């Protein structure tokens with residue numbers, strides 16, 4: 001059955017890969033719209049990057065909306081050190097010729113959920129959760145209308161990447177993450193614990209480039225740019241490919257492993273600010289609010305990504 005998606009994203013090379021996995025599986029996903037998030041890079045870049053990626057894939061039928069320009073609390077933390085000054089460094093993509101929608105991304109989320117039958121729409125979050133949280137604050141009733149949220153967010157056994165305890169998407173807007181984690185909405189997260197199993201080795205990047213398509217070559221160029229920071233940091237055979245874990249879980253849940261547990265977001269300012277505290281052994285009686293994906297099968301993951309990528313121009 002086709003899933004209707006609202007995608008929240010701040011491209012970012014790995015989010016580009018996630019988007020292309022989604023666009024490469026039209027039998028499984030119907031993308032209602034994309035809400036550009038401030039995260040990896042400022043909002044002005046993430047909106048442009050969404051447009052660039054849709055134009056390259058010849059999918060300008062999908063509307064793009066600008067979300068909020070900063071998190072719900074604090075100032076915006078970005079990641080140019082990983083993604084480059086444009087957030088999508090690597091290929092030389094032309095400036096977009098299409099434009100974003102006039103409607104604010106938060107209003108798009110609220111309106112679309114109000115208009116759709118309850119349980120019809122999945123929120124596919126590849127970014128900080130600012131815009132979903134803002135929509136839930138403005139229109140709390142939409143929460144019960146969401147089928148589920150599937151998000152790249154958090155870390156526990158793999159610890160943090162932007163601080164020793166916090167994962168970037170949560171750290172950028174922990175207040176928003178806390179609102180979503182406490183919302184009661186069905187929530188699956190793909191944390192660093194599983195995304196760090198998905199390493200873009202030279203062979204895997206070479207297979208993308210060997211597709212010879214515009215999107216295949218651009219994808220390889222993007223990841224060959226963004227990998228350098230993580231290769232130096234981790235010393236692994238490839239850089240972790242975070243974003244596509246979200247659509248891959250929706251497409252092939254059987255290649256992942258996880259369990260329903262409590263995950264709480266630490267909001268106390270200090271060493272653990274933005275940490276996702278995962279009660280993996282169910283030590284507490286806190287609500288099991290999250291399906292926490294801890295592991296996955298890398299070969300099946302990259303085979304799936306390549307299959308989807310190969311269908312794009």
Ligand code: RIB
Nearest residue numbers: 012014040167168169242
């Ligand atoms: O923590 C990893 C996530 O944060 C990735 O999606 C990366 O692009 C950054 O946005």
